[in-house]
Amino acid sequence: MKVYGRDIKLLAVDSETVNLLLLEEALKDKDVDIDCCSVGGEAIELIKKNNYDIVLLDIVMPDMDGFELRKLIRAYDQYLPIICLTAIIDTIHNDLIEKISADQATYYMKKPFNLDRLLNMIKSVVKTYRSDDETRKYYTTLEENLDLASEVQHLLLPNWIMMKEDFIMSSLYKPVYKISGDIFDLTKVSPGRYFMLLGDIAGHGIQAALYMSAIHALVKTLIMVSDDDIKLDDILNRLNSFFCVDMQKKNYMTCLVALFDFNINKLTFISAGHLSFFMHDAESGEVKLLNPENKGAIPVGWVNDYVFNCKTEAVEIDFDDDSSFFGITDGIIEMSNEKDAILGIEKFRLLLEKSVADTISPVVPYYVCHAIEKAGYTNIEDDVCMLMIKKNKVLKDEKNHLHLTAVPDILHTDFMGMECEHFIIKNTGDEKLAVELELLLNEFLNNILMHGLEKCQQEGPKILVDLVINEDEVVLKIWDKGKPWTFNTNPIAIDENIWDDNNKLATAGRGMAIIKSIAGKVECNRYGDLNETSFIIKREG
Amino acid sequence: MKLKSHKKNDVVIIEISGRLNAVNVHLLKKKFQEFCPEENSFVFDLTSLEYLDSTGLGGVVSCLKAATNNNGDLKIACLQNKTKMVFEITRAYKIFDIFEDVDSAVAAF
Missing domain, CATH: 3.60.40.10 (PPM-type phosphatase domain)
Incomplete structure (x- = not known):
């Protein structure tokens, strides 16, 4: 029994070994490549290893019933067709049928079954499955091509x-x-x-x-x-x-x-x-x-x-x-x-x-x-x-306002930090403020932004920095097209303990703690696919 | 960032100059490893260190931990104004012995 020129690969799961033997015997001359097992745990392993077209599933099994096994199968493959074979007599309210048909790729056949009817059902279900699978593959390829075209277009x-x-x-x-x-x-x-x-x-x-x-x-x-x-x-x-x-x-x-x-x-x-x-x-x-x-x-x-x-x-x-x-x-x-x-x-x-x-x-x-x-x-x-x-x-000509753009590259973001430091010293003479700004910008760009922009392929500036020096504060705004993120309003405290677990905190909280200790106020907003992060640093004296 | 090293009274002195950050911190760790485990007393001379960020500082802390785990120590000497501020902002000054000059740092072993 071939579908679209290929044999059918089938897994039969039944706790009664005799049922499996009967099924194997009945299908052996029908071009069906059949594997059998009687335990749910084994079935899921076989499904992960083999490329089955269909699963015949008994509902009443001692270790794991058919519905539990179906749940595991669906976690792995949501489309693999399942035919439930059962001798259970349904209730007057059709509870069994309802439970079986709650899953779109599950079908039902009552035991004892007529072999020809079962074969027809297998053939028809596998035909639909393979055809849908081809369509899914086609759309996946189309989507991938469109993603690629979108990237090319953005590069232009x-x-x-x-x-x-x-x-x-x-x-x-x-x-x-x-x-x-x-x-x-x-x-x-x-x-x-x-x-x-x-x-x-x-x-x-x-x-x-x-x-x-x-x-x-x-x-x-x-x-x-x-x-x-x-x-x-x-x-x-x-x-x-x-x-x-x-x-x-x-x-x-x-x-x-x-x-x-x-x-x-x-x-x-x-x-x-x-x-x-x-x-x-x-x-x-x-x-x-x-x-x-x-x-x-x-x-x-x-x-x-x-x-x-x-x-x-x-x-x-x-x-x-x-x-x-x-x-x-x-x-x-x-x-x-x-x-x-x-x-x-x-x-x-x-x-x-x-x-x-x-x-x-x-x-x-x-x-x-x-x-x-x-x-x-x-x-x-x-x-x-x-x-x-x-x-x-x-x-x-502006003395209190600096705009910078940067590419998401550590060398370049380091340069941005230097630019901000020079600008602050030149226009305020405040060395401490300048170091704070440089450190804050480096921490933010290196630890947070670089992570968010790690998949950016396009060359050229991705980050815009805007620095305004007011009389009593400095406002630093950074815009980027990285992943959305929110500021942890309660970061770890900045004390000598942040160096205790040096390796762990290097990627999990130290940067935020340093930023929070410098900036009195941090605000994050997102406009479409653009992140806007604002920092306010109070000036002393 | 540039690294130079020499020995004085069984203490390895590593001079770090330029900017120590995420781009080059691995070079410092590599240089430090060259002396381990045979040596366990170190002074980092930061006279010409212009700036270090938290990743760079993290590298210095790693060296300190490696030295103390090897029953030794790492002392910091000649912090300049700007780098001193980074040590203060990040509270890193609390975990290091910091000296005004290299000789005092070496004498402290």
């Missing part, structure tokens, strides 16, 4: 935090399912000038993600071969040709192409059917949707012979050093609540305005998305992407 995109001499950019990128058709990049064109693309390829999933990869490569090439004086309309015309000619209009993309000139604080952009930038004006506190003259063009990939033109379609905006820009794909404004009401542009703008009012830190996209979810808009129908770009003023 800038890190969630990018800090350069001229600008700081943070990004939130959330595919509906593992991979996304959203794309963004910021590339240096000449000193102080950067080309930016934020695009949303129609649809989502694998096809959109493949387009995303191709466009990413194309745009990189276009920037590389162009001279310093990059033309936004040239880029759009080439992208249009990619969609209309190379890809024969099978898809399209809305996008913002922009040129940030941080030398003269000027933003020039064209919207190709995409929502414009939002700009936060630090002086008024207002967040405005840019594009006052309602300029713009159609998405790339719609019309073959359309010619994008900077003169008629580009928007130019002058900005201040403190201005922040936000770009989004429509996945955010299409997020909906349980009443199916979508968020919409205006509600998004208001939530953004409120988040920026609370903090101007570079992680605003994460605060906004958190606020959106808190407002009940939790359903995501499309890929979500949000960027924040602002001039890096902190690096240039």
Whole structure:
């Protein structure tokens, strides 16, 4: 008896040896590879060693009944089919049948049984099992491939935090399912000038993600071969040709192409059917949707012979050093609540305005998305992407404020500790405070964060550190995309005993104890997949 | 981090300079092992040690425990301002005999 060309491998468990002999005899000429045992403990060992297709199981057995054995089998394999063979007469309420069928992969046959009926049942059950097994394997492979594609896609995109001499950019990128058709990049064109693309390829999933990869490569090439004086309309015309000619209009993309000139604080952009930038004006506190003259063009990939033109379609905006820009794909404004009401542009703008009012830190996209979810808009129908770009003023002239990014590598985090120490000494002259900060940062990054980020593959900065010196305290904030963690509010006491069990405490509590002895207040929050940890260290005198 | 060693009156003196941390603490342990179990009296000269974190300090504590388990001792000499603060913050000063200079540390054996 073969199923899908293979013999059936069967385990029969019955405390009555005579029943096993009868079964063995009956199945010996039927291409069934049968093992028998009469004790539950032995059965589970055999199941772990052999790749059975099915188990025939007696219910009444002295050492361990069939239901107990089934529980053990399920702990090991939740899908292995079991046929319960029993002479028990069921109650009027069908208690036995109910108990048997509580498990989806358990079947029932009453003893004494007809051999042909049993054979048919075995064949049919194994057929379903093998077919389901193939499907499960297929989906597992598909999931693994999607995970890999997701990793590749993340490698193509800038890190969630990018800090350069001229600008700081943070990004939130959330595919509906593992991979996304959203794309963004910021590339240096000449000193102080950067080309930016934020695009949303129609649809989502694998096809959109493949387009995303191709466009990413194309745009990189276009920037590389162009001279310093990059033309936004040239880029759009080439992208249009990619969609209309190379890809024969099978898809399209809305996008913002922009040129940030941080030398003269000027933003020039064209919207190709995409929502414009939002700009936060630090002086008024207002967040405005840019594009006052309602300029713009159609998405790339719609019309073959359309010619994008900077003169008629580009928007130019002058900005201040403190201005922040936000770009989004429509996945955010299409997020909906349980009443199916979508968020919409205006509600998004208001939530953004409120988040920026609370903090101007570079992680605003994460605060906004958190606020959106808190407002009940939790359903995501499309890929979500949000960027924040602002001039890096902190690096240039602030005396009480330090921003640092770091890669999760001990050498680099050690360097961060040194940077913080130098900054504190330079601006306060307080050596003790400087050592405390350095030690705290090293302990946190090495002992806690490195553990949380151990599986990070992508190169480049993963951690953002923000240090503010106030009159009576220093506030240290660290953002990372490691595992979620919570601060143990009652760590072991910091005394000489922390060195007693040196090896054990090195990985279990000493770091926290040292941190707690330095920082009066520690707070952990999580915004999406971003950890935010704040430390407040009181200044003496 | 750099390590240098010499002997004075049957005491092994190990000079540690630079930054002692999770990256290089294994080098200190390895250097220390070279002297065990034949030697059991040690002085760590920290004149040029710029900084050490708790992992680095943990390495120094391991050396102390190995020395005492071998019926010996490990003394610390020449802690500078910054490293002294780390010893104070972490209460490590309570488990070591700490001396102003190497000669006093050697004389204490």
